[in-house]
Amino acid sequence: MHVLAFFLLLTGPAHAYLDPGTGSILVQAILGAVSLGVAFFRERLARLLSFTNWRRGKSDEVARTKNGG
């Protein structure tokens, strides 16, 4: 009951006449969490890739400088 009350508060009292079903809301919370996790992972991956690209870019630059010099 606490969970249900919590979710009804979460979604606002104006349209709280419908009992959304705790199980159904929990599944959506899991989906939301998965989305959050995926977004977090993507962001980390992007950072990692940009970091390695930066390193590679830097080493290429160094190599070019050496060759050119």
Next chain:
Amino acid sequence: MADSRDEMAAEPGSFRDPRGRIYSIGERIFRTVTAEAIDDVRWLTDSGYLANLVDQGLLIPTHPVDRDAVSVPGQAAALVEHERIPFVSYPYEWPFSALKAAALCHLDLHLKLLACDGTLTDASAYNVQFRGSRPVFIDLLSVRRYVNGEYWLGHRQFVEQFLTPLLLQRLFGIPYNSWYRGALEGIALQDFARLLSFRQWLSWRLALHILLPARLQSNARHAAGRAQGLAARVRLPKARLIGLLTGLTKWIEQLEPGRGAPTPWIRYADQHSYGGAEVAQKRAFVADFMARVRPRLVLDLGCNTGDYSALALQSGAEMVIGAEADPQTADVAFRRAVAQGLNFLPLVVDAANPSPSHGWRARERTDFVSRAKFDALIALAFVHHLAIGRNVPLDQLLIWHVDLAPVGVIEFVPKSDPTVQTMLALREDVFLDYSDASFASILGRLAHIERREVISSSGRTLYWYARMRGSC
């Protein structure tokens, strides 16, 4: 029975959402809008989204009405008028393809609303009605603005009122109509989850929409603390909500009635026991009746796959409601109505056990017979199924028929007909008064017999009746 206190009371089925009520005044339908809901209604109308969705056939035509022009009780901040639905039907009466069409209409509307930052507060199948065989959403107050990251509150309701009934037919070959009618709110997640085999647990769609919510629901008390923490931090991204709705749309689009042996009624039109010339004579009689009466709303009792409903529409009737006890046959009739664009709504209704008035105060959902005034009735090759098949006495049967509409065509099928012979083959003939003479005598006491015509060599007879003034 009319209650004097209810003369100006709201429609008995419109009590759940406190943000407004429906009032039926004469032929017009009004909806009150409270101060809590007025902003959402103004947003929908002022933005032009309402007109757009009405044009697409997704929302019932609606226009604002001056609050003082119509007298309705209560404190309404605004008043709107809706187009009247010619015949209100309920999901437990819909054949498979109708419930499927209603589900897809609901999802389509929800997706289109999300595209313009709107959403639906619930997912009741009762909020969809049919104009002919075309579904339309009727509950204006279910539409409101979307709040970023919010959950789909109607998910469980959608699953129980649309998805589990469709899957009961699809996966198990069991028509949902009786179960739905008894439960009114659809087929409960947890009940349906118990039917699924281990192999079906492996379907990710069943897991996501049915098994997981059912399991989490039953364990909710134990998971309360963890769930609170999770939901406090996690919102449902809009893209994920759209993904849920799109996934359901794709799934439901490909659902077909599936298992279940075809019933004899589907092939009935091709296998009836009289010849081509006799059929032509019967069709000419019905066509002539429709052309002369030109009824607005016709009830086709025992409509089968809709041959005579289609004929009625071609011959002058405006709309036909079909009542067919066999769900598979009603489904064939519905698909025919869609394919041919007919203003015809076949419903799963057993005349010996028609939908009752039930729900809250036994008035929330109205019984089939008193839901509309039919202008004409056709009951062709039907009365013997009630009289012989269900033991309904002939006088009761005819009183009920004549009470349904002021004019109509009823076909009497005598005992000499092969169909009745088959029905009596394995049982004692206790139907001593079942004869053309007693049929004509009883009908003659209830109505004028405008025309009588024998249409088959076995003695099938068509009666065109016109109810006497004051009778019934």
